[in-house]
Amino acid sequence: MGAHLVIERPGLFSTLQDAGRFGYQRFGISASGAMDPFALALANALVGNPRGMAAVELTMLGLSATVEGGPLRLALAGADMALTIDGRPAEGWRAYALQPGARIEIGPARAGMRAYLAIAGGFAVPPTLGSLSTHSRSGIGGLEGRALRAGDRLALNGAPAGPLLALPPSHRPAARGPFRVLLGPQDDHFTPEGVATFLSSDYRVSDKADRMGAQLDGPQIAHRDGFNIVSDGIVNGAIQVPGHGRPVVLLADRQTTGGYPKIATVIGPDLWRLGQARPGDVLRLSAVTAEEAEAASRAHEAELAALIAAMVEEAGPAGLSSERLLSHNLVGGVCSALDTDHA
C-alpha cells in the first residue's frame, strides 16, 4: 500500500481543492476550486507539482495528521499558520520530506484565512467531472463531496524524490491597496450616486463570508430601478447588490446563475486576496479599465512565474538553520506572509 495521510484533527473546514471544475457551469455546476489560487500554485510549485493540482485547503484552523505507508514531500503556503513536524517547529513556504510515522500539526491562522497543504504527486482521489475540488453544497468532489473528518485516510499518488524548495520571505505574496474592479455587467442598474458610493466607501467583510461569497457591510448602494433582473450567468468575483443595498462578492462556490444586478467584478489577479480576507477586514474598491485589467492579468501571471523562479533549494542542516532564523523574523512580525492591508 502506498503512502497515506491520516487525518487526526480535521480543522474547521478542510477540503480538497484544485484550480476548479470548469466546463459545467452551463449545467448548474459551480466551479469551486481554491479560494486563493495564488497560494495553491505556490504550494504546488514548492513540491514540484503542476500549479493547479489539488491540495488541502485549510480554513482558519489547521489540522493534525500522520504519514503512513511511505515517505512524502509536503509544503504549506497561504495564510500564516504555525507548522510543527514531530513536535519541532517548521514553517510555511518551504518543502519538507517526511518519513512514515511522522506527524504534522498545523495551528490556527495568525494572518490571512486559508492555507494550502500540497503533497508531491498529489492525492489519489478519483476526480468528479474532471476535478478534485470539493463543492460541499452539492456534495461533489473531494472526499465524498465533504470536508475532511478525523480518521479520513487520504491516499497519495507518490512522487519521485525531488528538491526541497523554499520561497524566500522577501518574495512571499503581500496584498496592498484597494481591490481592483471592472464595472459591469449591470452597473447601469444603479444610480450614479450608488456607483460613486461603491467606489469611495470603506467596506467591512461581514460574518456572512464563506466559499460561496462575502457580504460587505458599509454604505448602501442605490439601485436605479428595483433589484430584480432576469437571471444570468455569474463569474468568480462578481459583486451583486440585493435589495438590502450591500455588496456581496460571489466566489468559488457561487451559484451558477442569479437574479440580482451585478455592479462590478473583482479582477482575477485580486481574487486571491478575497480568499485571505477575514470577517472584520476593511477594504476599498477601485475601478480599472478593461485594458488595465488585462494588463494586471499579465502582470499577475509574470509575478507568479517570478516567484516560482525565485524558489531556492534547501540543502542539508545549514540551509535549515538559516531558515530557522528567518522563521524567527516571521514570528516577530517583520514580514507577515499574507498581510491583507486593504486600505
Add this chain to the structure above:
Amino acid sequence: MPDAADAPAAPRLLDAGEAGLVVEFGDAIDEALNRRVIALADALEARALEGVRELVPTYRSLLVMFDPLVLAKARLREEIAALWATGEDRAGEDAPRGVWHVPVLYGGVHGVDLDAVARLHGLTTDEVIALHAGATYRVYMIGFAPGFAYLGGLPEAIHTSRRSDPRLKTPPRSISIGGRQAAVAPPLEIPSGWHLLGQTPVRSYDPARTARPFLFTAGDALRFVPVSPAEYEALCRAVEAGEAVAERKEA
C-alpha cells in the same frame, strides 16, 4: 419583442471582469431571445476559439468565460460581431432537437402542492395535471443547482406566484412551477419557493452516469408524462439499475 424573421437589434456586450463577456440580447424571459442566446452559444462553440473556457447560456444572455492571456477581449468582441454580421449566430435557431418525455407521479407526498394549486385556480387536480402534462416546454437554461432545468411554456391557466415562504429543503427530483415557469429538479434536496406538483424518477444530473451526467441542455424541448405509483416505483428501480428512463422522441 424581437422576431427572428426580422433583423433583430444587435446584442449588447458587457464586461464581467477581465475574463468574462456577457452577450445580452434583452432583459426578458422570452423564447425568441432565448433562441438567439442558444444559437450564438452553438455558433461560438463551432468556432472553437482558443482561450474560450466555457459558455453559460441563460434566459436572455450568453456569458462567455475566457483566458485573457490567450484570447484578448477585443478579439472576442470582433468574433462575436462577425458571427452577428453574417447571421451565423442565428443559423441554428430552428434546428430540431427532439422532445424529452419525462415521467411524473403527480400529487400526494410526491407533489404536496398539487391540491393547493388546483384550489387556487378553481380547477380539479386532474385538470392541473392535464394542463401541466399537455404542454411542450422549452429548457431556457440550466442553473441554480446541478442539472436544475428552468422551463418556459407553462399554460397560463396555472401560472402561480411563488410561495411567500420558500422551503429550505424539497424532495429530490421534484417537478415544480413558479410564476410563469416550470422546472425539473436534480436528485438533490434543494431549497425552493416553487410549488411542488410531482416527482420524477429521472435524474437530470447524475455524476455516476459518466457518459451523460447531465440529461438536458438549454434549448431542448420537453413534455411530462403522468405515471401511476406502480409505474413510478418500477421506473425508480430501473434508474437504480442504471437504465435511462427519460426518452427523447422525434418532435
